[in-house]
Amino acid sequence: MRLTLLFLFLISLAPASQAVAGAAEDVRFITQHVLRDVMKKTVPDMVAGAYTHHYIDWLRERSARLEDAGRFAELLPPEATQVWVARFPGVVETQCFKTFSPKELRLAAEDIRRNPKGAVKKKSEKTRRAIDPADPVSGLEAVNRDLAALNREMEEMATALRTDPRMRVEMAGGACAFRTLLNYSWAIAQSPKIEADISVKGLSEILQTPGIATFPNRIVRQSILREVAAAQKR
Numbered sequence: 001m002r003l004t005l006l007f008l009f010l011i012s013l014a015p016a017s018q019a020v021a022g023a024a025e026d027v028r029f030i031t032q033h034v035l036r037d038v039m040k041k042t043v044p045d046m047v048a049g050a051y052t053h054h055y056i057d058w059l060r061e062r063s064a065r066l067e068d069a070g071r072f073a074e075l076l077p078p079e080a081t082q083v084w085v086a087r088f089p090g091v092v093e094t095q096c097f098k099t100f101s102p103k104e105l106r107l108a109a110e111d112i113r114r115n116p117k118g119a120v121k122k123k124s125e126k127t128r129r130a131i132d133p134a135d136p137v138s139g140l141e142a143v144n145r146d147l148a149a150l151n152r153e154m155e156e157m158a159t160a161l162r163t164d165p166r167m168r169v170e171m172a173g174g175a176c177a178f179r180t181l182l183n184y185s186w187a188i189a190q191s192p193k194i195e196a197d198i199s200v201k202g203l204s205e206i207l208q209t210p211g212i213a214t215f216p217n218r219i220v221r222q223s224i225l226r227e228v229a230a231a232q233k234r
């Protein structure tokens with residue numbers, strides 16, 4: 001009897017677990033689609049910029065100063081930040097789960113699979129008319145006409161955002177990913193648990209690049225470079 005009840009209980013859970021698994025697959029697919037371009041450069045650049053803050057603190061503690069943080073971040077090798085870059089898609093997936101319903105995710109994933117270049121069908125006619133001196137309609141009337149067309153287009157988009165889950169995911173998904181990237185970068189920069197990795201290959205050369213860092217004197221400079229060299233030998 002107990003085995004029968006357990007079996008029936010597990011059967012009752014099957015649809016829910018299948019739905020969760022389906023939503024997880026959809027959100028992973030959508031995240032890969034949304035991030036397909038930004039993972040190449042934008043995310044690594046933002047993460048490197050955030051991680052650089054820990055090198056600023058590390059140098060400051062040794063009485064040195066990082067003068068060009070942007071250039072320093074550009075020179076950091078990818079392996080210095082690869083762990084944080086690799087974790088970012090998972091963070092976006094979590095935010096998507098919180099932002100969109102399973103139905104929205106399913107419909108958006110279906111649309112993306114059908115049309116990878118644009119999940120929602122775009123209007124073929126855009127309001128891009130410039131005022132043409134040869135237009136028989138006066139300039140003011142032309143402006144009013146174009147504004148009216150633009151207002152209609154904005155109203156249609158607002159309606160679609162309220163009623164079409166696919167449109168909502170497409171429009172809000174990118175914004176969600178970008179907002180998550182900002183928060184993620186800020187967390188990396190501010191986290192007291194993250195320390196500058198001075199064993200990174202090439203760090204000594206980066207610090208000696210003209211304009212990157214300044215040292216109060218030669219003794220401090222040599223001390224810092226020796227510390228970096230010792231860390232890279234471990």
